[in-house]
Amino acid sequence: MKPKLQDVAKAAGVSPTTVSRVLNDRGYISQETREKVYQAMKQINYIPNDLARSLYNKRTHLVGVIVPSTSNPFFGELVSHIENYCNEKGYKVLLCNSLHEAEKEKKYWEMLLRNQVDGVIVVSYNRGLIDLRQQLPAIAIDHYLSKHIQVVSSDNFQGGQLATQALVDKGCQHIIHINGVSTLETPANDRRSAYQQVMRENGRTPINYEVPDVAFLADNMDTIKQLFQEHPEVDGIFASDDMLGLLVLQYARQHGYRVPEDLKIIGYDGTELIRTLHPELATIMQPIAQIAEKSVELLDLQITNKDQPLTAEVLPVSLWKGDSIR
Amino acid sequence: MKPKLQDVAKAAGVSPTTVSRVLNDRGYISQETREKVYQAMKQINYIPNDLARSLYNKRTHLVGVIVPSTSNPFFGELVSHIENYCNEKGYKVLLCNSLHEAEKEKKYWEMLLRNQVDGVIVVSYNRGLIDLRQQLPAIAIDHYLSKHIQVVSSDNFQGGQLATQALVDKGCQHIIHINGVSTLETPANDRRSAYQQVMRENGRTPINYEVPDVAFLADNMDTIKQLFQEHPEVDGIFASDDMLGLLVLQYARQHGYRVPEDLKIIGYDGTELIRTLHPELATIMQPIAQIAEKSVELLDLQITNKDQPLTAEVLPVSLWKGDSIR
DNA sequence: TGCACCATGTCAATCGGTTGACATGTTATT
């Protein structure tokens, strides 16, 4: 059987209370006893049971993190940063891949509640899922979920403006925007709005393509093909994420478009991965590490300070001037 | 205060034992009572406390997953699949990004033990970290850690052979291999051994470049530059992962090498992401989903059946014939 | 000498749920 606190006490020749005092650094303990206890713990290979501790303390130091999928490099990087910051602050991460499925996400929320997580960081595009009766500390990344949930995001509208304006400034006449499913309330919607606004401000007609929610990234190529067939005059494309942008680049190269001479392309997200593998792809960089840091920081504040005012944090984005828009 | 089982009992007008019986589906319960209890739970918004349950049952349904970092698309995809399969089997994932740091990994192991995880799935290149006195169910992916820990991997030696042989078959005369730090006992070592063997079998001298462990992917470019300067005759490169392969491709294009005419390149891993964004890059595909599935399956077996024999699972890899070796 | 502080122990309650033992009563079944 696993050794427990009692066993440590026995091995060290002290009372269980004393062991607990050493463990939690409370009350008076002589250096001598402290060492005796640590010795005993090492000797019998004792490992405290955090379940029992948490049960009593009503504090698990667990944080639930819900994202669509770590397969997507944006979320992979985001989660990696979140986990790092959590670790720094002593939190452990329960990972949930919702795969954009509302049903799954709902089950994850319940699971997290059953597990008594201290808080949740969620990237969700399904509003109205969360039962507001429970006042669990939570941060929504990049999307407004309800007035009880604090939002951390980058400035998607600004990003959309930056991207579109960059294409306009470079002299593109026929700029088209591609984005994901618009029925989901994703931040991409703000990017699209910004695109439309900038287009109108410049006397252009916004044209929009929407890729369906596909199982395989590669299937998005169909939509791209369609775009080029229906709009051979296109000379600027703003894709709402880098993967789409790269697929466009791929298509363009295969079909004899010179980039950036014939066609300029700008993506969105600017993960380290894509920026490294494709420095030529212009993109809007989201401050991924900062989003993660801010989220963890604010969540921690919510957890430790009750009645924290819920301010919305909007972090600035920046333009990565790749060759695809030169 | 959060409602507890007692409160449900009160609300439903039954005894706590009855509620517990309903919850755990034990003993005799009439349909009527069952519904009354469920009603009460919904009404007072009751959520069972899994800490308390787990404490008594000595079963948390938690699985620790340790990987270097989900920022890397290979691990991002792997983790995503692992999490999915875990979810199917009722396990929850505690995510740990070890960042290749032995010290961090050690702390994570301890953390997982404190949290009473049912088992661990680990991608670790640091042998000898785990204290073998504790017999925790565990699976090591792609690396032998100790004789008490079951290994699931793809056939790295075969992968190395396939890759090198492909380059040889396509007529490359000067094939060079690039891989990561060899002081870490990574599976890349097997790939390198296979490369060396195939080279010798074909009467060639293996040449090896090693990229240091860098903070930024882009820094690997220095090593690549060096390789080309020292070996301008190179006409075939086997990179031990796709990101390195793509950096080589990037360098080659920038420096006027025609791929595959002047230089053939093959990578390793074959994540869905890279295969989609770079179908032209030949690579060795690891069966990521299968590795994940097998790992979860075997871990579950270890957890439920004590004294499971520990067989090593080696899954086959396959060649993705991209244009970079045509 | 007396008081404050240090060091440790005993004991029981608590966190929230689970379970076995046992009692009591109601329905079916034969």
Added chain:
DNA sequence: AATAACATGTCAACCGATTGACATGGTGCA
């Protein structure tokens, strides 16, 4: 009418640690 199965309740122990209340001595200092 006897027996078995069904339905529910009471009670206490338990999972492993934490904590407050209280007791007992020792040491240092005013």
